[in-house]
Amino acid sequence: MTVIPLTDDWTVTAITGPAPEGVRGRGIPAVVPGTVHLDLLRAGLIDEPFDGANEDAQQWIGDVDWRFETTFRWTPDGSERQQLVAEGLDTLATVVLNGVEIGRTENQHRSYRFDIGAALVDGENALRIDIAAPVPAAHARSEEHGARPHVNHHPYNALRKMASSFGWDWGIDVAGAGIWKPIRVESWSTARIASVRPLVDVDGTTGVLDAHVEIERGDGVEAAALRVEVEIAGTTADVEVPAGRSAARVRVDVADAELWWPRGHGAQPLYDVAVRLPGLDEWHGRVGFRTVHVxxxxxxxxxxxxxxxxxxxxxxxxxxxxxxxxxxxxxxxxxxxxxxxxxxxxxxxxxxxxxxxxxxxxxxxxxxxxxxxxxxxxxxxxxxxxxxxxxxxxxxxxxxxxxxxxxxxxxxxxxxxxxxxxxxxxxxxxxxxxxxxxxxxxxxxxxxxxxxxxxxxxxxxxxxxxxxxxxxxxxxxxxxxxxxxxxxxxxxxxxxxxxxxxxxxxxxxxxxxxxxxxxxxxxxxxxxxxxxxxxxxxxxxxxxxxxxxxxxxxxxxxxxxxxxxxxxxxxxxxxxxxxxxxxxxxxxxxxxxxxxxxxxxxxxxxxxxxxxxxxxxxxxxxxxxxxxYEPRLVTVQPRDGALAAVLLDDADEPWSGDLVVRRLSLAGEVRARVRLAAEVAARGATTVPLPEEVASGGAGEVLVVEAPGFARAVHDFAEVVDQPLDARPLEVEAERADGTVRVRVRARAYARDVFLLADRGHPAAVVDSGLVTLLPGEEHVFTVSGVPDDVAPDVFADALVLRHAGDLRS
Structure with missing residues (x-):
């Protein structure tokens, strides 16, 4: 197979629609794969789409028909089939090669393969892809076929284009056009692998690979028999594809296969798979042996x-x-x-x-x-x-x-x-x-x-x-x-x-x-x-x-x-x-x-x-x-009119031990304390009712539950708005160490949800931890990376950088 990638020397031109002066009719360098918004931005013809209110000013882009053009050289090499392979065109495209229309598309979410042998010429070839304006097309189709309910303001449901590109309740409206996935010319003979579905199962300790192979045959060879080989884990199996057939199914068993597991449950072994039409084409992928049931x-x-x-x-x-x-x-x-x-x-x-x-x-x-x-x-x-x-x-x-x-x-x-x-x-x-x-x-x-x-x-x-x-x-x-x-x-x-x-x-x-x-x-x-x-x-x-x-x-x-x-x-x-x-x-x-x-x-x-x-x-x-989302979690929840500690153990080992439960004042005074025996099965949960002496508290108190192997649970008896939190409970030191800035905080009083807004210290800064709650006397070190040498560490101790829930009361 010979492949000519079509990635270079593209231009895009606004051919109809409300394009402004300076854009209409002008060939603009285009990047493929890409999209017209970014081509216009690179050419300096629009401002950054995400900035300010530019979204509204750039709505015209989705109302314009765009033409993408390039040329490429092709020389006959004896191959029987020549095809243009477009993995993704966005969206309503007419494809023209050397003045001959070779196909049309209307779906961003699929690929297309066009036979182009009759239109190719030896030497320079001109490829043109005209893409219709998506916004008026969506509205026109909706009108033609009957309006149907949808959210947001454009009838995206009438067009097979990414719905959120028309805007969403978190998304910008940038419906545009483009050749958004690779495009190429392929030349081949006899047959090629059209698709492979390497389906897996597990039979005891044996991994079962059931490979379904679809074949596209070249002109004039429908009567020829073919052979399909499938290789995995050092084992190869093959079948003959009889004359006139274009599909094969090959089973390969892998003895003592290692199972693929979700994270937290085991390893993720992956097995390389090769599928071959010997001497003609190959497909390579990976599988993992596992079963699924819901x-x-x-x-x-x-x-x-x-x-x-x-x-x-x-x-x-x-x-x-x-x-x-x-x-x-x-x-x-x-x-x-x-x-x-x-x-x-x-x-x-x-x-x-x-x-x-x-x-x-x-x-x-x-x-x-x-x-x-x-x-x-x-x-x-x-x-x-x-x-x-x-x-x-x-x-x-x-x-x-x-x-x-x-x-x-x-x-x-x-x-x-x-x-x-x-x-x-x-x-x-x-x-x-x-x-x-x-x-x-x-x-x-x-x-x-x-x-x-x-x-x-x-x-x-x-x-x-x-x-x-x-x-x-x-x-x-x-x-x-x-x-x-x-x-x-x-x-x-x-x-x-x-x-x-x-x-x-x-x-x-x-x-x-x-x-x-x-x-x-x-x-x-x-x-x-x-x-x-x-x-x-x-x-x-x-x-x-x-x-x-x-x-x-x-x-x-x-x-x-x-x-x-x-x-x-x-x-x-x-x-x-x-x-x-x-x-x-x-x-x-x-x-x-x-x-x-x-x-x-x-x-x-x-x-x-x-x-x-x-x-x-x-x-x-x-x-x-x-x-x-910690696999092992303690959470305090209301149960039967009181409070309980719920222990979740999403791990392979069971847990047993004592819960230490304290009711503390915001100044750290222990008002009540109990020790409760508990156990929880592996991948299990258990509920431990909490005695009233610790579970009944006022706005000036918190409940603390500690269990070895679990992160501590802190339960606030009141919301921040009603809690007498100290507005300045922290002592703070910031210093450089080992290429980072370390911000050490020590709590003089209860400090709820301490967080370092690292980017407010420097836009490139990243912090390792956040939403840390400290009891009186406790310390925590925030490690900040990505800080240039000329930035003073003290900026990360600033009151607008180092925040906590209590500072909203000041």
Whole structure:
């Protein structure tokens, strides 16, 4: 096979639509893979899209038809077939080679392969790809085929383009155009490997590889027999593909195979697989041997959603994943690796790839394979009703087939999910009336997708949607059945209302907070800076988002007097809300089998639910998640009108010992103390009622529970707003040591949720720990890296850098 990559010498030109003078008709250098927004930015024709209020000023880009052009040299080499392979065109493209139209596309989420032999010439060839304006196209298709409900302001559900590129309640509206994945010319003869599905099973101690191989044959060789070889772990098996056939199935057994486990449960051995058409083509990938089962069988309490890998129940501690950049071509393996490290270092074991984004690149899934991070993958239908007529159904089936096939090697992928919130939208959000009998996606979720998963990869679990109660006769969002999304708390209630829910599995819930100070102020330039400034609200996409932030901290924190305090209070409240919710949900184990917080990451600098902001700075929420997702956790929870310590032991070893429980004054005086014997099984939970003498306290007291091998639990009897906290409880020293700055804090009085906003000391600074609560007399050292030598250590002791809950009272 001969391959000509088409990466160089591209231009992009605005050919129709409201392009401004200086852009219309002008050939602009283009990067492929890439997107037109970034080409315009590199050419100096637009300002930074994420800055200030530029989003609105650049809406014209999505209303313009764009032409991408390049030339390449080709010389005949005797190959029988010549094909143009476009792995990703965004989105409505007409492909023209040497003046001959060779194909059209209408789906960002799939690849295309066009035969181009009749249009190629020996020597210089001219390739043109015209991409229609996505925003008017989406509106036109919606009008033509019947408007259907959707969130946000564009009918993204009428076009197979990344939904969030049209804007979301955390996302910028940058619907554009581009050649967003590699494009190339391939020349080959006789046959090539079209696809491989290397499905795995485990039979006792034997790993079973069942390789399904699809073959594309060249012109004139349909009658020839072929041989397919599959090699794994030093063992090779082969089969003959008879004349006229184009598919093969090869089984290879691997004796004494090592099992692939989720992180925290074992190792992640991966086996290289080679599939060959000898002398013609090869495919290489990796697999991990493991089994997957999700238990949703009805029980006396409803029905669970319990993920089992290799027969073992996995308590899920996860996060939802959105595209990590609004311009997805800017995310490479290194950025993926840093985000997945954000997950694993916060004790997560699952990422849910949300349905309004993309099927991520193989780098994402490869890294999850290596790190033992389970993947729940949505099909790409989110928060909308979707037509089931042929014009859209053919594309949805094609993309689903390709995605299932491409992702089949990855052991980390354990769940396919039919959609995000579309079933609950139809059932509970009033869509049925608005649709007036039009199709809405039911056929995809209950017929097409389960059929495709069964046909192409029966080794994974399929869920029709999220949330879902696993019965067509129940509301989709019942907390006693299956998966739930909990959004009433963020939208209308105090975060204490998380305790009103007793969910079997939480697939979405979250609370907002702003990004790091530097991330925010590098993009928002209101003068003065204030929560309801024009540019601030450009970077707050949730409906009445900043109003909800204020309502959210009201019962918990003093009203902030400055923008600095507003920023700290809303970040702190976000962390406290999610910490509160997860501690409650986890305390319900084994009835509750998992939580997936919304969300891990951001795709631009924005006020959002993310734990890590777009500039890759970890918010206080991230540190809260790390603590509350500890495999071994002690949490104090109300039980039967009193308090109890709930011990969760998500480890292979049981635990037994004594709990030391103290009720202390904020000055450190011991008011009561008990020692309680306890034990908890491996991968188990136990509840220890606390005697009234320690469990009844006032606003000026705290409850402390300590158990060897567990992080200490501190329970506050009052909210910060009602707690007589010392506004200045810390003695602080900052000094340089071993290339870092070490900030030592010592508590003179109780210090709640001490946090170092490292970027306010220096934009490049990163701190190792956060949300540390200190009892009187205790010390903690924050280690800050990334600080240039010319920055004085004392900046990290500044009152706007080193914060704690009590300083909001000053």
């Amino acid at each position: 238990d949703v069988a009805p029980d006396e309490q409803g029905s669970p959603f319990a993920v089992h890998v290799n027969g073992r129940l996995i308590q899920i501690r996860g996060a939802n994943w959105i595209p990590d950049h609004a311009f997805t071509t800017e995310v490479g393996r290194d950025r993926y690796a840093r985000r997945i490290a954000d997950a694993t270092e916060a004790n997560m074991n699952l990422l849910r790839v949300w349905g309004g984004g993309i099927y991520e690149s193989d780098d994402f899934y490869d890294l999850c394979d290596e790190q033992g991070v389970l993947v729940w993958q949505d099909f790409l239908l989110a928060c909308a009703a979707y037509a089931e007529e042929e014009w859209l159904a053919r594309e949805i089936e094609a993309e689903a087939r390709e995605a299932i096939t491409r992702l089949s090697p990855h052991p980390s992928l354990v769940i396919w999910n039919g959609n995000n919130e579309n079933i609950v939208g139809y059932a509970d959000w009033g869509w049925r009336h608005r649709l007036e009998g039009r199709t809405w996606g039911e056929g995809y979720y209950f017929r097409l997708f389960p059929r495709l998963v069964a046909e192409l990869d029966g080794t994974r679990f399929y869920s029709p949607g999220s949330p879902y109660s696993f019965s067509r006769f129940l509301s989709p969002n019942l907390d006693t059945y299956g998966t739930v999304h909990i959004w009433d708390v963020w939208n209308t209630k105090d975060y204490a209302a998380y305790r009103e829910w007793t969910p079997r599995f939480v697939a979405e819930f979250g609370f907002q907070g702003p990004p790091a100070w530097t991330t925010l102020t590098e993009a928002v330039h209101d003068a003065p800076l204030e929560p309801h400034g024009h540019e601030m609200l450009v970077h707050q996409k949730a409906h009445e988002g900043n109003v909800k932030l204020e309502r959210g901290y009201g019962p918990h924190l003093p009203a902030p007097a400055t923008i600095d305090d507003w920023h700290w209070a809303t970040q702190l409240n976000q962390a406290a809300a999610v910490r509160f919710g997860i501690a409650h949900f986890r305390s319900l184990a084994p009835y509750n089998t998992g939580t997936i917080v919304w969300q891990l990451n951001d795709d631009w600098p924005v006020i959002s639910w993310a734990a890590v902001d777009f500039a890759e700075r970890r918010k206080p929420l991230w540190y809260a998640l790390k603590a509350v």
